[in-house]
Amino acid sequence: MITIPYCGYDFRNPDRDRIFRPFGTTSWLFLLVLCPMVFYFSDREEVQAEAGACILYTPGHPQHYQAAGEFLNSFVHFTCEDSLPDEYGLIKNKIFYPDCVKELNDILKIIQREYLNGLEHSGEMEDLLVRQLLLHLRRSQPLSHPRQQGRYYPELFVLREQMLEHSDRPWSLEQMCRQTNMGKSQLYHYYNLYFHASPVDELLNARLARVKYLLDNDAMTIKQVAYASGFQNLCHFNRFFKSRCGCTPTEFRRLGKAGAATSSLSR
Numbered sequence: 001m002i003t004i005p006y007c008g009y010d011f012r013n014p015d016r017d018r019i020f021r022p023f024g025t026t027s028w029l030f031l032l033v034l035c036p037m038v039f040y041f042s043d044r045e046e047v048q049a050e051a052g053a054c055i056l057y058t059p060g061h062p063q064h065y066q067a068a069g070e071f072l073n074s075f076v077h078f079t080c081e082d083s084l085p086d087e088y089g090l091i092k093n094k095i096f097y098p099d100c101v102k103e104l105n106d107i108l109k110i111i112q113r114e115y116l117n118g119l120e121h122s123g124e125m126e127d128l129l130v131r132q133l134l135l136h137l138r139r140s141q142p143l144s145h146p147r148q149q150g151r152y153y154p155e156l157f158v159l160r161e162q163m164l165e166h167s168d169r170p171w172s173l174e175q176m177c178r179q180t181n182m183g184k185s186q187l188y189h190y191y192n193l194y195f196h197a198s199p200v201d202e203l204l205n206a207r208l209a210r211v212k213y214l215l216d217n218d219a220m221t222i223k224q225v226a227y228a229s230g231f232q233n234l235c236h237f238n239r240f241f242k243s244r245c246g247c248t249p250t251e252f253r254r255l256g257k258a259g260a261a262t263s264s265l266s267r
Contacts, residue, residue: 002080002127009105009112010034013071021063027077029057030133032104036068039095052101054137061093074108078130088138098140099157107133152190155180160195160202167206168230173199207231208244215253222249 005027033053040046042062049055049065057063059079098104107129114125159179163171176199177187191199210229214220223234226249231237241249 001123002078002130003123004111004115004126004130005077005079007076007108007112007115009074009109011073011075013067015070016067017071018066019063024057024059024061024063025077026059027079028059029055029063029077030075030137031055031057031065032074032101032108034072034074034105035070037071037073038066038068040064040066041093047095049095050097053095053097054104055095056090056092056137058092074105076108076111076130076133088134090134090137098137099153100136100140103136104133107136152180152182152186153194155182156187156191156194160191160199163199163203164206167203167210168228170230170232171203203230204240208241211241211249212252215249216256222253225249 031054033049033055034051036051037049037053038046039049039055041064048068111126111129111133114122114129119125159176163176173184173187177184180187182190188198191197195202207230211225211231214225214228215222217225220228226234226237231240238248241252245252247255
């Protein structure tokens with residue numbers, strides 16, 4: 001069980017304030033930097049950290065940092081009975097830059113609310129929220145410096161988010177290129193570099209997931225399901241579905257009903 005001895009959200013200290021704990025703390029400390037800071041390490045290394053930087057201090061590790069001007073950050077101290085953070089393979093005692101800063105700060109805000117209010121089941125909620133925080137860090141592919149994300153990352157991230165959220169829309173490669181101001185080969189290269197897949201494959205996978213969900217609704221015909229999921233050609237849709245699922249949409253719907261009926265009878 002993870003417990004939280006102290007935490008802070010958008011926490012302010014006096015300008016240019018310095019934190020120096022030569023022997024660290026008995027807890028883990030996750031610190032999200034919201035203003036420029038200088039971090040000092042035992043090998044006399046100084047690291048200039050920009051807003052959006054993070055560090056995960058292990059128990060007992062020296063903590064020494066100072067705000068370059070304004071002092072603002074969010075953080076959580078937490079303890080756990082096992083080596084839970086090690087299981088996530090996270091960078092420790094070193095500055096890194098995740099690509100989900102807003103999400104991390106939102107979680108820290110909820111953590112502080114639970115910590116301060118002490119509502120029923122707050123302990124369980126705090127445990128789950130810290131685990132969620134660690135999972136976000138694990139999935140964010142942290143970088144040693146924000147500029148290493150590359151010049152095309154922000155545009156491609158926005159495109160990907162819009163495309164997957166609205167996969168039913170008639171996306172085309174030409175439209176993707178226009179939105180990102182990139183050529184086709186350039187788009188494919190950098191999209192695969194950042195997200196380890198092609199934009200077309202991700203779009204088709206998102207549409208397929210939507211199809212499977214809509215097939216549960218008997219009020220919709222197979223044709224309606226196809227069109228509502230972004231497939232404009234019914235023959236192409238049927239061939240694509242069978243190649244991916246090994247059966248036709250009609251068979252998939254029938255098998256789903258049979259499985260649900262069997263599950264109901266077994267209860």
